[in-house]
Amino acid sequence: MKRMILTAMMVLAPLAAAAQDLSEERIKELALQAILENPQIVMEAVAILEEQRLAAEAVVAEQVLNQQRELLENDPNAPYIGAAEPAAVVVEFFDYNCPYCKRAAGNVKALLEGNADVRVVYREWPILGEGSVFAARAALAAREQGLYDEMHWALMGLQGRAEEASVLGLARSVGLDIDRLLIDMDSEAVNDHINTSRGLAQALGFTGTPAFVIGDALVPGAVPLAQLENLVAEVRATP
Template identity: 65%
Template sequence: MKTITASIATAFALLTSTIAQADDLSEARIKELVYEAIRENPGIVMEAVQILQQQEAEQQANSAAEVLSTQRDLLENDPNAPVIGNPEGDVTMVEFFDYNCPYCKSAANEVKALMAEDSNIRVVYREWPILGEGSVFAARAALAARNQGKYEAFHWALMDLKGRAEEASILRVAEEVGLDVDQLWEDMDSPEIEEHIATSMALTQALGLTGTPAFVIGEALVPGFVEKAHLEELVGQARDAN
């Protein structure tokens, strides 16, 4: 509602500006003409809103495309980002996610199924904890698990966790997958973890992302849950482009 209200206000300002450019009129007369135009054709406001929204979407898409181009190496080859699947795969899929996001949990099953059928996919995970303190703790613990060679096992176990990921449940899962919890606590404070999360935040802001999950596959930026069939299509497009 706030977005629509803001768009209407902007559209009104646009109409006012258009009339002002056409004639040298007083502010009062301009407003009068605008109101007359709206009364005679109420749909003109929504038409203006749609034009503005389309322009904003195009600007965002262009901005995201530029980021994908300039930040490609960081997105796909950051040595501080976990990689699963085939490390030498011909297509790289980057996923931004949060362990407390139900859509991420559903998407995890789609990604796992895709990887089971396509052994030439390289998956880069970007921890993006935006859903509370439990999410931050989970991200830090998962990244710390790299030092024990158990990131992937811990990742899937956390995705399978029922209920919210909070400190107690996360540590329980850590024990279940065979992690040394004392070492995990120690490794969670490493500067590499701070850097990974900060980089994820910077990338998502630059890409204009507003929620999890989100995927980067080739030139495609896809926010939200994606089914396996669509992932396959995007991977195929990226593979053809390569």
């Protein structure tokens, strides 16, 4: 930062001294010439502006996290797997057509199997097309028949894209009543869950799936199991 300012001052100081005797158009020409001769000024300025943007977004995300923690971790309209009274909560935003989500699914399952005091809250966030929306609605509607877990893992293990035909095929395979499922897919609860997921993800600054909220950490991407366990351990250790 200091180096950029000093460089800019050295380059632009002569312009400033002569500015009162120059036209606005001439000043612009000289300024452009100075920048062309010292392009590192622009690159450094862009880098600093990007750092400032990221820092500002982090502050906003922290505020949202503090304000929405109860909704994130205890939303009665969000399905969860794991401990009823958890020592740590992992919130996952995902899409059934996201290959990285499927890659992360095994790590999430291993985390649950190895940590009886962890709860994973699922935020269905379908962002990869109509097939994703159909799959998310089907999984959420499966709650009405007590088969969300089975439908969730079946969709995560699906080879190829989740589309209407493949989703309904999986639904039959896990024992869902299809006629009832199709009706429940359009319920207010399903609509509210997806809309809430979208709003939370955008407010937290997530731009893709998967994305995790673990304690105070916002973690985008397919997180390795070791990292998940470390973040959970940090939550456990927080008073």
